[in-house]
Amino acid sequence: EAGVTQFPSHSVIEKGQTVTLRCDPISGHDNLYWYRRVMGKEIKFLLHFVKESKQDESGMPNNRFLAERTGGTYSTLKVQPAELEDSGVYFCASSHWVEQFFGPGTRLTVL
Amino acid sequence: TQLLEQSPQFLSIQEGENLTVYCNSSSVFSSLQWYRQEPGEGPVLLVTVVTGGEVKKLKRLTFQFGDARKDSSLHITAAQPGDTGLYLCAGETHAGNMLTFGGGTRLMVKP
Numbered sequence: 140e141a142g143v144t145q146f147p148s149h150s151v152i153e154k155g156q157t158v159t160l161r162c163d164p165i166s167g168h169d170n171l172y173w174y175r176r177v178m179g180k181e182i183k184f185l186l187h188f189v190k191e192s193k194q195d196e197s198g199m200p201n202n203r204f205l206a207e208r209t210g211g212t213y214s215t216l217k218v219q220p221a222e223l224e225d226s227g228v229y230f231c232a233s234s235h236w237v238e239q240f241f242g243p244g245t246r247l248t249v250l
Numbered sequence: 251t252q253l254l255e256q257s258p259q260f261l262s263i264q265e266g267e268n269l270t271v272y273c274n275s276s277s278v279f280s281s282l283q284w285y286r287q288e289p290g291e292g293p294v295l296l297v298t299v300v301t302g303g304e305v306k307k308l309k310r311l312t313f314q315f316g317d318a319r320k321d322s323s324l325h326i327t328a329a330q331p332g333d334t335g336l337y338l339c340a341g342e343t344h345a346g347n348m349l350t351f352g353g354g355t356r357l358m359v360k361p
Contacts, residue, residue: 143292172348182293182338184348195348230292232349237281237300237342239349241292 141165143242145231151248157219160245164213164233170194171214172239173206177227185229188214221249253277254341256352263329264360271324271337271355279341282322283349284313287336329359 144163152158164171173185185204186196190211199206203222208214218225226249232239255274263269273282281300285293297306299315299322306313310333312325326333336356340349 174349174351181353182340182349182351184350187348198348232292238283238295238298239340240295241285243290243292 143231143233143240145229145242145245147245148243149246149248151250152221153250154223155220157217158221158247160216160218160229160231160247162214162216162231162233162242164231165235165240168233168235168240169211170234170239171208172232172234173214173216174198174230174232174241175227176230177224182230185216218247221247223249225249254339254350254352256339256355258355259353260356260358262358262360265331266328267359269326269329269357271339271357272321273323273339273341273352274321275341275350276320277341277343277350278319279350280319280344281342282315282319283340283342284322284324285338285340287338287354293338293340326357329357331359331361333357334359 146161171188174182176182184198187194188208205217228244228246230244231242257272283298284296287293297313302317302319304315310327314323336354338354339352
């Protein structure tokens with residue numbers, strides 16, 4: 140069974156630019172989560188999809204972040220415009236019920 | 251806001267020694283998950299504990315969930331250099347909901 144995949148693995152952009160991160164969950168997992176770790180801090184929740192619906196987006200930092208999951212399969216997280224403080228590692232996870240399985244993350248660097 | 255306090259933050263020990271990592275909170279969790287993370291990779295699930303007082307063993311690793319489901323511990327017996335890595339605890343308040351992560355324990359086992 141393939142695990143959670145994320146693309147790209149690294150992204151370096153300049154402040155003000157737009158970046159789109161992609162996550163492909165484990166097949167059959169209705170739950171998809173986005174998390175991020177910024178330098179020196181713990182991993183923090185961003186949002187949770189159940190199929191194509193946003194179940195909980197309480198962790199989204201501001202309206203520069205937009206997540207979608209059209210068709211209930213893969214998800215994208217767009218940051219527009221990116222700011223310096225958005226730098227960090229963005230993780231995607233998926234679950235069928237309790238246990239969440241994480242992807243390798245996308246390391247975003249905003250210069 | 252739920253917080254998970256994980257300790258110690260760093261631990262450097264010799265091969266063969268025992269160690270315990272603690273995760274404490276004032277909040278009750280429906281389940282608690284322990285992960286291990288290697289550099290450049292996402293967290294890999296080690297175990298999930300769901301019942302107060304539950305003890306689970308994974309080879310030389312013993313995981314315990316507190317009776318009140320507010321705390322958990324990970325004990326490693328006879329640590330090996332291959333145990334080196336970042337250990338993370340994460341709690342879930344309801345099945346399928348977001349994870350709240352501890353800050354992590356960076357373990358180094360020297361040969």
